[in-house]
Amino acid sequence: TCAFAGQKKVLAAYEEAVKCGYSGARAGRLHTPHGVFDTPMFMPVGTQATVKAVSPRELKEMGAQIILSNTYHLYLRPGTELVAEAGGLHRFMDWDGGILTDSGGFQVFSLGPLRKITEEGAAFRSHIDGSTQFLSPEIAIKAQMNLGADIIMAFDECIPYPAEYQYAKLSTERTTRWAERSQKAHTRSGQALFAIVQGGMYQDLRRVSANDLVSLDFPGYGIGGLSVGEPKPVMYEMLEQTVPLLPENKPRYLMGVGTPDCLVEAVRYGIDMFDCVFPTRVARNGTAMTKSGRLVVKNAAYAKDFLPIDENCGCYACQNFSRAYIRHLLKADEIFGLRLTTIHNLYFLLDFTKKMRQAILEDRFLSFREEFLAQYCK
Ligand SMILES: O=c1[nH]cnc2c(CCNCC3CCCCC3)c3[nH]c(NCc4cccs4)nc3cc12
Numbered sequence: 001t002c003a004f005a006g007q008k009k010v011l012a013a014y015e016e017a018v019k020c021g022y023s024g025a026r027a028g029r030l031h032t033p034h035g036v037f038d039t040p041m042f043m044p045v046g047t048q049a050t051v052k053a054v055s056p057r058e059l060k061e062m063g064a065q066i067i068l069s070n071t072y073h074l075y076l077r078p079g080t081e082l083v084a085e086a087g088g089l090h091r092f093m094d095w096d097g098g099i100l101t102d103s104g105g106f107q108v109f110s111l112g113p114l115r116k117i118t119e120e121g122a123a124f125r126s127h128i129d130g131s132t133q134f135l136s137p138e139i140a141i142k143a144q145m146n147l148g149a150d151i152i153m154a155f156d157e158c159i160p161y162p163a164e165y166q167y168a169k170l171s172t173e174r175t176t177r178w179a180e181r182s183q184k185a186h187t188r189s190g191q192a193l194f195a196i197v198q199g200g201m202y203q204d205l206r207r208v209s210a211n212d213l214v215s216l217d218f219p220g221y222g223i224g225g226l227s228v229g230e231p232k233p234v235m236y237e238m239l240e241q242t243v244p245l246l247p248e249n250k251p252r253y254l255m256g257v258g259t260p261d262c263l264v265e266a267v268r269y270g271i272d273m274f275d276c277v278f279p280t281r282v283a284r285n286g287t288a289m290t291k292s293g294r295l296v297v298k299n300a301a302y303a304k305d306f307l308p309i310d311e312n313c314g315c316y317a318c319q320n321f322s323r324a325y326i327r328h329l330l331k332a333d334e335i336f337g338l339r340l341t342t343i344h345n346l347y348f349l350l351d352f353t354k355k356m357r358q359a360i361l362e363d364r365f366l367s368f369r370e371e372f373l374a375q376y377c378k
């Protein structure tokens, strides 16, 4: 049900790009029960059924299409059965756009030593009350069916970085078996289940993982195990090895990425969807994202700066408020300050993916990428 129709490969830029490196950039349309959405797309993260500090109305206004929620957190509190009784996540949080939930596995694996992984699944200690919990493909899929997201993720293990080849091999093979169990447990029609490609930082394991999951035929594919501390060139190398093996007519979701420079490189390799906690997290400590890099609004330098964060930005914060005002709010610990930096950072990334889509449709993605990287990394 997650038909990926109408993608347009930029032939002119594509041929030019093949000469000087790889460009699989594409502009697609993602069909879900809650609407048809444009890619490339950034998906704001709403861990506990809310994108922190902003309302669904503001999310709609800034152009958010699909938002994420966290199965691990909602499973522990308030419980996924409760959300199902409330009519599902869309009703519960009053969001009528797309929703994607993760399987909960990532939280378990990033909890570090508090967890034990077996073929069956993963045991872990709840960060809320310390109780021992257990997640398996079957439990994770049932929880996500209860939440009722449009796109749900297979239960996987995000391999830590660095990892020994042998561990990466065994873990990747288990993640493929878990993907098959996830598929069997997934009985909710109208809901798309994406598998997640693993393989650590090993080209051969990445290719085996991608080929095995493609043979199981999923409506879309996450690329996992990246943006976990590896050097960026290694991440790009894994993308170059993996993305071409995935079906062109299905969406590719690079998990946990990221900063604008990573987004523009990943789009070049053919990634369509992104999620990252970064924009909302840094906003809460007073950092704004701009096309020239980060701007720490809280710094004394902006005490008497009566310009907006970015005078070319169309967001609510930049249209109405100055850096001095936002800095004042942040220093005074006023909630409105966090709201304004969050609104700006989300708008910035949503607008950035819209600009990439436009550039792809107008056959000028590679020059867009050059110009952006020159300005951003300076
Ligand atoms: O292989 C993976 N499998 C599953 N999830 C992954 C995630 C979580 C993606 N965001 C989930 C969201 C669901 C809704 C709530 C918020 C998270 C990753 N995030 C990162 N890097 C960013 C990182 C963030 C923190 C440490 S690394 N690499 C990731 C790799 C995997």
Ligand SMILES: [Zn+2]
Pocket (backbone or CB within 6 Å): 309, 310, 313, 314, 315, 316, 317, 318, 319, 343, 344, 345, 347
């Ligand atoms: Zn702004």
